[in-house]
Amino acid sequence: MDLLEKLGILASAAKYDVSCASSGSNRKNTPGGLGNSAEAAMGICHSWSADGRCISLLKILYTNCCSHDCAYCINRRSNDLPRAVFTPEEVRKLTIGFYRRNYIEGLFLSSGVLKTADYTMELLLRTVKDLRLKDNFNGYIHLKVIPGADRRLVREAGFYADRLSVNIELPSERGLRLLAPGKDKEAILQPMAYINERIVANQEEKKKFKRAKAFSPAGQSTQLIVGATPESDLQILRLSEGLYKKMGLKRVYYSAFIPVAKNPLLPAIDAPPLRREHRLYQADWLLRFYGFSADELLETPAPFLDEDLDPKTVWALRNLDFFPVEIHRASYRMLLRVPGIGEQSARRIISARRWGTLGFPELAKLGVVMKRARYFITCRGSFLERLDNEERIRARLLAGVKKKESLAGRQLPLNFAAGLESYGGETDADLCL
Amino acid sequence: MLTYVYDGSLEGLFTALYEGLFSGEEVAEITNNRRYRPSLFSTAKVIATDPEKARKLRRFLQKRLSRQAFQNLVYCYLSESGMEKTILSYIRLLMPAGRKAGGNSHARSREIMAVLGAITQTARKVAYEVHRFHGFLRFRQVRVGTWKNACPNTCTSAHTPDGDPGAEVADTLLSSCGNTHASIDECDGDFYYAPIEPDHNILALLVPHFTARFAGQKWFIHDRRRNLGAYYDGRECRLVSGVEISDQLAASLQGRKAGSEDEEEMLCRELWQEYFTSTALEERKNEKLQKQHMPVRYWKYLTEFE
Numbered sequence: 249m250d251l252l253e254k255l256g257i258l259a260s261a262a263k264y265d266v267s268c269a270s271s272g273s274n275r276k277n278t279p280g281g282l283g284n285s286a287e288a289a290m291g292i293c294h295s296w297s298a299d300g301r302c303i304s305l306l307k308i309l310y311t312n313c314c315s316h317d318c319a320y321c322i323n324r325r326s327n328d329l330p331r332a333v334f335t336p337e338e339v340r341k342l343t344i345g346f347y348r349r350n351y352i353e354g355l356f357l358s359s360g361v362l363k364t365a366d367y368t369m370e371l372l373l374r375t376v377k378d379l380r381l382k383d384n385f386n387g388y389i390h391l392k393v394i395p396g397a398d399r400r401l402v403r404e405a406g407f408y409a410d411r412l413s414v415n416i417e418l419p420s421e422r423g424l425r426l427l428a429p430g431k432d433k434e435a436i437l438q439p440m441a442y443i444n445e446r447i448v449a450n451q452e453e454k455k456k457f458k459r460a461k462a463f464s465p466a467g468q469s470t471q472l473i474v475g476a477t478p479e480s481d482l483q484i485l486r487l488s489e490g491l492y493k494k495m496g497l498k499r500v501y502y503s504a505f506i507p508v509a510k511n512p513l514l515p516a517i518d519a520p521p522l523r524r525e526h527r528l529y530q531a532d533w534l535l536r537f538y539g540f541s542a543d544e545l546l547e548t549p550a551p552f553l554d555e556d557l558d559p560k561t562v563w564a565l566r567n568l569d570f571f572p573v574e575i576h577r578a579s580y581r582m583l584l585r586v587p588g589i590g591e592q593s594a595r596r597i598i599s600a601r602r603w604g605t606l607g608f609p610e611l612a613k614l615g616v617v618m619k620r621a622r623y624f625i626t627c628r629g630s631f632l633e634r635l636d637n638e639e640r641i642r643a644r645l646l647a648g649v650k651k652k653e654s655l656a657g658r659q660l661p662l663n664f665a666a667g668l669e670s671y672g673g674e675t676d677a678d679l680c681l
Numbered sequence: 682m683l684t685y686v687y688d689g690s691l692e693g694l695f696t697a698l699y700e701g702l703f704s705g706e707e708v709a710e711i712t713n714n715r716r717y718r719p720s721l722f723s724t725a726k727v728i729a730t731d732p733e734k735a736r737k738l739r740r741f742l743q744k745r746l747s748r749q750a751f752q753n754l755v756y757c758y759l760s761e762s763g764m765e766k767t768i769l770s771y772i773r774l775l776m777p778a779g780r781k782a783g784g785n786s787h788a789r790s791r792e793i794m795a796v797l798g799a800i801t802q803t804a805r806k807v808a809y810e811v812h813r814f815h816g817f818l819r820f821r822q823v824r825v826g827t828w829k830n831a832c833p834n835t836c837t838s839a840h841t842p843d844g845d846p847g848a849e850v851a852d853t854l855l856s857s858c859g860n861t862h863a864s865i866d867e868c869d870g871d872f873y874y875a876p877i878e879p880d881h882n883i884l885a886l887l888v889p890h891f892t893a894r895f896a897g898q899k900w901f902i903h904d905r906r907r908n909l910g911a912y913y914d915g916r917e918c919r920l921v922s923g924v925e926i927s928d929q930l931a932a933s934l935q936g937r938k939a940g941s942e943d944e945e946e947m948l949c950r951e952l953w954q955e956y957f958t959s960t961a962l963e964e965r966k967n968e969k970l971q972k973q974h975m976p977v978r979y980w981k982y983l984t985e986f987e
Contacts, residue, residue, distance in 0.1 A: 251948075252951060255959070262960075263960045277768070282895070284894075290812070296970070297961035299963075299970075301961075301965075348820065349953075349984070350820050352820050659711060
């Protein structure tokens with residue numbers, strides 16, 4: 249089998265992994281070396297594939313041979329499809345060749361489990377180590393940790409990769425038992441906790457010793473599939489919240505379940521739940537940057553996110569007694585809670601109001617989305633539109649959404665990070681962190 | 682109505698601005714000699730570039746402005762979108778007379794907001810295009826003898842990694858040492874060539890990123906719209922103008938096989954195209970979103986669309 253064919257098989261086997269981040273590492277180039285990882289706060293996207301997802305890393309599996317038989321996975325043992333295995337040299341050649349031509353920011357290497365977890369992890373480690381040591385490659389490397397692999401391997405991998413990740417796969421232990429019989433919660437959470445421990449310890453070391461080697465400098469992330477099992481959005485968000493707080497994760501990626509197999513255990517759906525995924529990303533942003541908690545966003549009687557309105561607006565409608573917010577006096581935290589005001593516009597409001605008073609047109613210029621914000625704010629005590637009834641505001645907002653949709657004649661363009669857009673202010677370059 | 686016409690260089694612009702500030706003339710428009718179109722209602726005045734005046738103005742600006750604000754001015758110049766008059770109004774606001782000017786304070790703050798807004802917005806556009814080209818630029822490995830000639834009439838100092846971009850680019854563009862001799866034809870071995878056609882004149886702004894990242898390989902970035910080039914020989918980067926490429930390379934840019942690339946290069950391109958198609962999820966096809974992020978005008982030199 250030639251390299252071209254292998255690449256086709258193993259890229260297509262890796263495409264269900266959604267992580268695309270390539271920033272936050274700050275690895276410098278070395279004399280005689282190749283590459284660095286972007287210093288800028290936002291990563292560099294090199295291309296966008298036909299599904300509208302950005303391509304910044306060469307995302308491949310080392311092999312799609314797998315000893316597991318997870319029902320939701322295209323690479324499961326019982327699936328009849330062509331299999332391939334790279335060699336470390338081939339992966340290196342591809343990475344270096346692509347990187348030199350500025351096609352990519354770096355490598356995202358994952359794998360099916362070949363023979364045993366340790367055996368596979370050793371192969372991955374060897375590839376990454378050779379890239380760093382033999383090719384002097386300083387670009388970004390995201391390495392998947394194979395659940396169940398020896399700690400020593402994980403530890404060593406952390407010194408060569410910029411980001412490590414362990415996929416949590418499904419939002420609950422029950423789901424895992426049902427659909428991924430070879431995997432268990434402990435085997436996933438243990439390495440995650442271990443990596444976090446090492447990252448924290450490494451940060452301490454770096455304070456004491458200037459030359460301490462960085463361990464997974466861009467942190468760790470994880471991914472879970474939405475819609476393959478019956479968990480509610482509230483359960484998922486609570487899980488993410490826990491992962492951010494307890495495991496110090498940088499990102500949790502949500503991947504709308506794509507029915508790649510017919511299995512009585514799996515729900516029969518026609519299209520992946522893209523809208524739900526989109527709302528989850530929006531809620532995820534609220535958890536990480538806007539000071540919300542999972543239990544504020546959703547309550548047990550209705551544990552799913554509203555598909556028609558974004559989670560922040562829904563929260564605001566449920567808590568109308570917090571509003572209206574006076575733009576000239578509200579704290580940064582409170583401004584962040586107003587629908588239509590994002591991080592950037594909140595910051596701009598704070599700095600602009602020092603110099604003078606702001607009117608509604610000025611707010612729009614600062615990047616506030618007035619379409620949503622208008623019902624929730626006052627400027628020097630005056631309203632733009634006073635509707636103090638939840639139902640009426642909701643009806644007005646929905647009318648706007650419906651109009652937009654009928655104009656576009658299709659579903660909203662979904663992007664797994666597009667949650668940002670609806671909070672205004674941010675540029676689309678921020679979409680892929 | 683008076684129109685100042687300068688020679689298109691940053692030095693020329695600074696001279697024109699200097700004149701606009703101190704000559705006492707009422708300037709309606711400042712434009713460079715390529716964009717200038719004579720009109721019935723205006724008289725043109727050609728501004729001869731004066732390095733001394735340019736230097737004075739630059740020193741004043743750097744003293745008065747934050748790094749970011751100075752960088753914004755340079756970016757506005759590079760945007761090539763007719764921002765010269767706005768820059769003049771901006772500098773007027775900085776001058777002592779401008780600050781003391783009385784009158785309607787509300788109208789004045791409106792004016793400040795408008796000028797400032799236009800400048801930051803334009804600068805942001807330029808910065809965004811730079812960011813985009815960090816990703817969209819594609820190198821191809823080629824053999825020597827690829828270009829016919831390029832006259833290195835601009836000399837650049839070696840790049841210092843953590844300076845501030847505004848001052849650095851101004852340094853690059855304002856340095857008037859015309860004594861670069863090393864002809865580019867002398868370079869040997871293979872190198873990496875990248876054609877670009879950006880909306881704004883961002884070549885000089887791309888240099889720091891690519892010098893840091895590809896310090897170990899020789900490369901040439903060619904702005905085909907403006908015939909400018911940045912050549913990195915493994916040690917330092919030079920900006921050149923008037924670049925002409927060989928027929929062979931021109932042919933290969935149009936997608937014809939011309940033998941200027943070896944097999945490895947062709948294989949690498951093919952592999953990338955394979956990767957590009959294999960990584961897309963058929964179930965989530967969304968070409969509108971793809972084009973939103975990657976406008977079609979940038980597709981011309983993208984390997985994946987060849």
